[in-house]
Amino acid sequence: MKWKEYSILTEGICVEAVSGIFHKMGSGGVVIEDPQAARRYENLEKFNPDSVSPDFMEHDFVVVKAYFPEDKKIQDELEQFLKKVEDNFKVKCKIFIGEVRDEDWEESWKKYYHTFKVGHRLVIKPSWEEYSAQDSEVVIDIDPGMAFGTGIHASTRFCLKFVDEYIKGGETIVDAGCGSGILSIAAAKLGARHILAMDIDEVAVRIAKENVHLNGLDGIIEVAAGDIIEELAGREIDHMLANITAEVVNHLIPEAAKVLPPGGYMFCSGIVDSRWPGVQKQLTDYGFAIDKVLTDVDWVGVAARKL
Numbered sequence: 001m002k003w004k005e006y007s008i009l010t011e012g013i014c015v016e017a018v019s020g021i022f023h024k025m026g027s028g029g030v031v032i033e034d035p036q037a038a039r040r041y042e043n044l045e046k047f048n049p050d051s052v053s054p055d056f057m058e059h060d061f062v063v064v065k066a067y068f069p070e071d072k073k074i075q076d077e078l079e080q081f082l083k084k085v086e087d088n089f090k091v092k093c094k095i096f097i098g099e100v101r102d103e104d105w106e107e108s109w110k111k112y113y114h115t116f117k118v119g120h121r122l123v124i125k126p127s128w129e130e131y132s133a134q135d136s137e138v139v140i141d142i143d144p145g146m147a148f149g150t151g152i153h154a155s156t157r158f159c160l161k162f163v164d165e166y167i168k169g170g171e172t173i174v175d176a177g178c179g180s181g182i183l184s185i186a187a188a189k190l191g192a193r194h195i196l197a198m199d200i201d202e203v204a205v206r207i208a209k210e211n212v213h214l215n216g217l218d219g220i221i222e223v224a225a226g227d228i229i230e231e232l233a234g235r236e237i238d239h240m241l242a243n244i245t246a247e248v249v250n251h252l253i254p255e256a257a258k259v260l261p262p263g264g265y266m267f268c269s270g271i272v273d274s275r276w277p278g279v280q281k282q283l284t285d286y287g288f289a290i291d292k293v294l295t296d297v298d299w300v301g302v303a304a305r306k307l
């Protein structure tokens with residue numbers, strides 16, 4: 001299949017809104033090129049200067065990219081959505097459309113995705129690689145396809161670390177916005193008893209089901225399509241994982257507060273640092289104590305305990 005690359009040149013404040021638009025239109029994921037974030041990485045040991053062009057580091061704008069099948073007509077709808085973002089934020093959003101030729105994009109990214117460890121016990125392994133687990137390691141097989149959830153993004157890593165630290169075995173969990181299913185699979189492999197993995201995106205639901213099956217966890221993880229904000233009421237759960245966006249997390253907190261028992265955790269991620277004070281206030285207002293906060297460049301993840 002041939003793909004088209006849609007690049008939106010904008011400012012940092014619009015990144016979440018533009019990413020949300022691409023998600024809503026069915027992109028399944030976005031690429032964010034943010035020179036400000038790259039400049040903050042520049043002094044870190046792990047920064048590889050060859051991974052970005054020198055002129056990229058000088059810019060102040062951000063580029064948000066998404067990929068759609070060549071025959072999918074999205075430009076008019078995209079322009080309408082971006083007009084609203086421009087009006088709300090008083091910032092310009094320019095669209096550039098490129099052909100993705102020569103390579104099958106769906107396959108080419110796999111070159112850069114390899115087995116890696118998160119936390120003390122979890123090993124994330126692309127389904128096409130071989131790996132022999134050492135001692136207490138728990139291996140998660142993942143083929144994220146077009147769904148969010150490779151484990152590389154800081155927001156997913158925060159939640160994986162929380163799963164590694166807090167899941168002791170026997171818990172009932174909701175994975176809100178499951179994407180590839182990576183968090184549910186990690187929790188199930190560490191002993192959770194039942195997990196409802198829900199996503200609003202049908203592509204993510206299909207891919208999560210495939211990954212659950214790949215890991216032999218069909219009996220423990222139930223994958224369903226739906227809006228978790230509407231579907232949460234009345235469920236009996238011990239903990240909730242929510243790596244979504246600050247906006248959705250803020251809507252979810254009042255619903256989670258109704259179903260989580262005292263001592264139950266809401267692990268929230270996908271929060272850009274500028275939105276963290278708002279999420280923190282919402283958690284406190286709805287009776288949560290902040291147990292642990294993880295940060296990486298401009299992302300925040302939090303383990304919040306119901307009082």
Ligand SMILES: C[S@@+](CC[C@H](N)C(=O)[O-])C[C@H]1O[C@@H](n2cnc3c(N)ncnc32)[C@H](O)[C@@H]1O
Pocket residue numbers: 023148149150151155156159176177178179180181182183198199200201204226227228229243244245248270
């Ligand atoms: C950032 S991805 C996280 C995927 C995966 N859980 C991870 O940690 O990598 C967020 C996911 O939430 C889904 N989502 C957004 N709003 C939602 C809602 N209201 N209910 C259910 N899923 C939602 C998106 O479709 C997307 O797959």
